[in-house]
Amino acid sequence: MREPGANGRFGEFGGRFVPESLIPACAEVEEAFRDAWADAGFRRDLDRLLTVYAGRPTPVTPAWRLSAELGVDVLLKREDLAHTGSHKINNVLGQALLAVRMGRTRLIAETGAGQHGVATATAAALLGLSATVFMGGKDMARQALNVHRMRLLGAEVVEVTSGSRTLKDATSEAMRHWVTCVDEAYYCIGSVMGPHPYPWMVREFQRVIGAEARAQCAAELPKAVPDYVVACVGGGSNAAGTFAGFADTGAQLVGVEAAGGAAISNGGVAIMHGHRSYAIQDADGQILEAESIAAGLDYPGIGPEHAHLHELGRARYVTVTDGEVVDAVKRLARSEGILPALESAHAVAWVLRAAGTAELPAGSTVLITLSGRGDKDSNSLMEIQ
Amino acid sequence: MTTTAVTGVPVETHLRARRDAGRKLLVPYVTAGVCENWTEHLHACAEAGADAIEIGLPFSEPTVDGPTVQEASDRALHRGTSLRTLLADLRTVRLAVPLIVMTYYHLVAREGLAAVCAALAEAGVRGLIVPDLPLDESAALEQAAAAAGIDLILVAAPSSSPARLREIAQRSRGFVYAVTAMATTGERTALPATAGAYAATLKQHTDLPVLLGFGISTPDHAAAGARSADGVVVGSALMRRILDGAGPADTAAFVTTLRTALDR
Ligand SMILES: Cc1ncc(COP(=O)(O)O)c(C=O)c1O
Numbered sequence: 001m002r003e004p005g006a007n008g009r010f011g012e013f014g015g016r017f018v019p020e021s022l023i024p025a026c027a028e029v030e031e032a033f034r035d036a037w038a039d040a041g042f043r044r045d046l047d048r049l050l051t052v053y054a055g056r057p058t059p060v061t062p063a064w065r066l067s068a069e070l071g072v073d074v075l076l077k078r079e080d081l082a083h084t085g086s087h088k089i090n091n092v093l094g095q096a097l098l099a100v101r102m103g104r105t106r107l108i109a110e111t112g113a114g115q116h117g118v119a120t121a122t123a124a125a126l127l128g129l130s131a132t133v134f135m136g137g138k139d140m141a142r143q144a145l146n147v148h149r150m151r152l153l154g155a156e157v158v159e160v161t162s163g164s165r166t167l168k169d170a171t172s173e174a175m176r177h178w179v180t181c182v183d184e185a186y187y188c189i190g191s192v193m194g195p196h197p198y199p200w201m202v203r204e205f206q207r208v209i210g211a212e213a214r215a216q217c218a219a220e221l222p223k224a225v226p227d228y229v230v231a232c233v234g235g236g237s238n239a240a241g242t243f244a245g246f247a248d249t250g251a252q253l254v255g256v257e258a259a260g261g262a263a264i265s266n267g268g269v270a271i272m273h274g275h276r277s278y279a280i281q282d283a284d285g286q287i288l289e290a291e292s293i294a295a296g297l298d299y300p301g302i303g304p305e306h307a308h309l310h311e312l313g314r315a316r317y318v319t320v321t322d323g324e325v326v327d328a329v330k331r332l333a334r335s336e337g338i339l340p341a342l343e344s345a346h347a348v349a350w351v352l353r354a355a356g357t358a359e360l361p362a363g364s365t366v367l368i369t370l371s372g373r374g375d376k377d378s379n380s381l382m383e384i385q
Numbered sequence: 386m387t388t389t390a391v392t393g394v395p396v397e398t399h400l401r402a403r404r405d406a407g408r409k410l411l412v413p414y415v416t417a418g419v420c421e422n423w424t425e426h427l428h429a430c431a432e433a434g435a436d437a438i439e440i441g442l443p444f445s446e447p448t449v450d451g452p453t454v455q456e457a458s459d460r461a462l463h464r465g466t467s468l469r470t471l472l473a474d475l476r477t478v479r480l481a482v483p484l485i486v487m488t489y490y491h492l493v494a495r496e497g498l499a500a501v502c503a504a505l506a507e508a509g510v511r512g513l514i515v516p517d518l519p520l521d522e523s524a525a526l527e528q529a530a531a532a533a534g535i536d537l538i539l540v541a542a543p544s545s546s547p548a549r550l551r552e553i554a555q556r557s558r559g560f561v562y563a564v565t566a567m568a569t570t571g572e573r574t575a576l577p578a579t580a581g582a583y584a585a586t587l588k589q590h591t592d593l594p595v596l597l598g599f600g601i602s603t604p605d606h607a608a609a610g611a612r613s614a615d616g617v618v619v620g621s622a623l624m625r626r627i628l629d630g631a632g633p634a635d636t637a638a639f640v641t642t643l644r645t646a647l648d649r
Contacts, residue, residue, distance in 0.1 A: 007521060017490055017517050019449045021542035021567055023549070162455050163445065175448045176569045182544065271491040271517070272446045284467035285495045286445040 001203065001240070001247045001305065008196020011311060013304035016195040018175070018274045025182040026274075030197040032102045037204065042097065049093050050208065053126065054083045056090075058209075060216035060367070065335040070355040073365040075220060077213045079238060079372060080340060086372030087209060087238045088119035092188060094205035096123035099186035106185040107131045110174040112139055112167030112234070113296035113343065114146025115372055116190030121155035123188075131155040132185075134174045137165040139295050146376055164289035167299045171273050191235025192303030195274030199303050203240040210245020213367060221365055225249040228360060231369040232256045232346040233317065234297040236306045238371035243315060251367075253315035255306060256346040258325075261290025263302035264310050264317040270301065277304040293322040293380065294342035296372075324349040326384060329374060341372035342380065391534040393509035394483040396437060396559035400594045400615075403436055409647040410560075410594055410616025411607070413623050413640055414439040414487070416457035417474065418466025420627065424478050429633040431480045434644030438480070439514065439618060442471050442488035449516045451571025453621035456628055468492060468501070475508040485512030485538065485559070490522075498526050502533035512536045512559045520553060527556065538562050543583055550583075554590035561587055561595045563614060572621045573600035581613035588614075604646030611647050619643060 008014050008030075016026055036042040050056040058081045063074040079087035099107060107124050109131065111117030117133040124131035133150055137159050140147050150157050163169035178187045192199040192206075218224040229246045231239035233255040243253045257265060263278040270279035272287055279301035280288045290300045302317075309315035320328075325342055328349035333339045340348060347368045354360040374381075400410055413430045417423060417440050430438050443458030443466055450458065475484070486505055493501050493515060505513065513535050518526060520539065530537040536559030541550055544567060554561055565580040566573075580597055587595045597610040598618030610617045626639055 015522060016519060017522065018519065019516050019542070019564075020519055020540045020549075020553070021544050021564060023519050023521075023542075024544045024546065162452075162459070168446065172446045172448050176451070179449075179567055179569060182567065269495070271489075271494055273448070274517075281495075284469070285492050286462060286467075287491075 001244045004196060004200050008200070010305040010308035013277050013307040014196055014199055014275050016274065017271050017276065018195045019179065021179050022182070025178070026195045028102070032098055033197050033201045036098055036101055042101065046094055046097055050090065054089045054093060055081060056208065057212045058082055060213060060220060062220065063336050066332065069335065071362040072355045072360050074351065075217065075226065075365070075367045076338070077209060077242065077367060077369045079209060080338070080344065080370045084119050084122050085375065086115040086119070086341065087206060087241065088116045088190060089122065090208055090241070091202050091205040091237060092116070092119040092123045095186070095188045096127050096129065099129065099188070100127055102186060104184060104186040105129055106181070107188045108174055108177055108185050109188045109190060110134045110167065110170040111190060112170070112298055113294065114139070114143040114150065114376065115296060117150050117155065117157070118146050118153070120188050121150040121153035124155060125153050132158060134158050134160050134170040134177065136160045136167060136170045139166055142380065143295055143376065145379070166289060168287060175273065191237040192240045192305060193235045193273060193275060193301065199275065199305055202237050203244060203305060206237050206241025207244040209238065209241040209369060210243060213242060214245040217367060223365065225251050226367040227364040228252045228254060228366040230254045230256060230347045230351055230366060232297060232343050232371060233302060233306060234299045234343065235301070236303040238369050240303060240305060242369045243309070247314070253309070254350065255315055255317045256350045257317055257319050258290065258292035258294060258297040258346060259319040259321045260292045261297055261300060262319045263300060264307065265319050272301060275304045277307040278302050293325055294346065296341070296343040297346065318350055320346050320349040320353065324353060328352055329381065338370070339374035340370050341374050342377045344371040391506045393511045394481060396483040396485060396512040396536040397593070399483050400436060400560055404594045404615045409611040410436045410596060411643055411647055412437045412439055412596060412616065412618045414441060414618060414620030416441040416443060416454065416461050416624060417471045418461035418464050419457045419624070422633065424474055425633040426627065426636045427478055427480060429637040430640050431482050433637040433640035435482055435640060436616065437483045437485055437512070439485045439487050442468060442486055442492060444489040444492055447489070449569055451569040451621060453572065453625050453628065454570045457624045460628070468496065472504055472508045475510065479509065483511045484509055485514060486510050487514040487516065490515050490518040493526065498529035499532065502529045502535050506533040506535055510535065512538055514538045514540065514562060516540055520549060520556070540564060541587055543567055543579055550587060551590045554587050554593070557593060561591060561593055562618065563587055563595055563597050565597050565599045565601070565610070568599060570599050570620050572602040572625060576600065576606045576609050580610060584614035604642045607643045608646040608649065
């Protein structure tokens, strides 16, 4: 997985489809990121924060009992153990450091499940920035705990009441807000989406997941590289970061979408939120509301590099249902003592199904990225019980 | 191959002629499908002195629109508005001023650029504004629009670099849409002080009419904006009235107040 080509493209996907007002801001972020990423001092600062603050490296844990039950060797990359409870912190620490380097005093962000919002509020507190987080009204209600966390951390949470009141509308609102404050605020995007350079930059900040996992698998597995690398996909940042560590190997890359928000499996090409990729849409091209038990996967689109990997056939995108996801949460909790986020449980659910149907041959090795921990979902799960 | 009939009044020749005759240009904005009789509002605008009319084809992710146009778009989408209904509705409309469609790139690209431009031209539309399609990506649509006899109107912003302003001014057709402020569409209490200077810069780069839009809410704003630019686009202030129940006669009355201020 390389740098995007001309005009920020991954194949025909990506690009920079934003109003003229935002073009200079995007160009400025690109320039600042290129400069920072080439600067050993910036890399050192970020690495240090990832180590002493975020708790990296996160371990790879063999799922001992589940592996025995499935006849497949399952390794779990434990992003649930990162500070704030998900992989989102990796990206946000990178972008927040970039914001400081650019002289910005305020972060703006959109959030669905609230994990990116919590990570943004956290990094803002750490670095002495203020934070404004846009969140759909519907998501605020079902992720009340994360709203509370963000406010405790000092962030302002703005309720978005337009459209379907979910992540896609929070994203549109954050972009509208960005226009009004490009000079003092930095837009901290939560996944591998948005205008160039965001999909590339966020993947680079999440590459740490795949790079660590690659080395950990080499220590753990006789063949060094797992046969399958599986991660859940909303916008696709934890998957992109994981895949980046294995793109040059023979591992089969599998992205797991929510059945009710399956941009690649059920969608078509769309230009929205600054890039060209896939999204679910109606017959008139209006973007549809995604429906998933996992608020973090409740996004109708997918990052442009995933669209490209799909068209290349390098990665495969599959779906699981809410029911399978709830079963996967319980199974992992009871067999391994790990309560995964509903988002992460999508990846587990596909492995459970694929092992059952022998799509994953007996004896194969599978790395699953557990993108986050399930505490935030206790309310949702209690409602289902 | 069938040649599509191009109908409707051309944007550029029409606006240029009026501008050159010393008239300040007025372009009201109406969201397609916002109400049952939305096309009657187009007639009302034309009769009250509009020089062209901008018609918004709503998209579910309106990233440049503020609360009023968002609300109008939501209402139109709930009423089933789509490119198809817009084209069908416009077939019944013939006006002596040019019609310009404003929409987001996804709705243009998914149908095929050439097909959409041909269909718009056939329905009498002669201008197109796509605010989320920046200069760097617009070459293909520029070609398709030109082939269909449609002026692709490019948008300039206060943040555009001098080099980009020059290129926007040179590649735009019909007129140059100069966004008044770093903001979304929406009513404002005052016209930003910087709007005038940058409209003047644009005018140095092109002989096309330069129109200021976004936030022009009152007859005074219109008059002030038109002192440095060749005219103004008025959207949210009109749509607020329509959302609150204004009928075509009320639209005509409001547009008349804008016209009067511009002609003073
Ligand atoms: C735990 C967890 N996993 C995954 C996601 C989805 O994000 P992405 O697809 O960018 O990895 C989220 C988003 O909120 C999340 O909280």
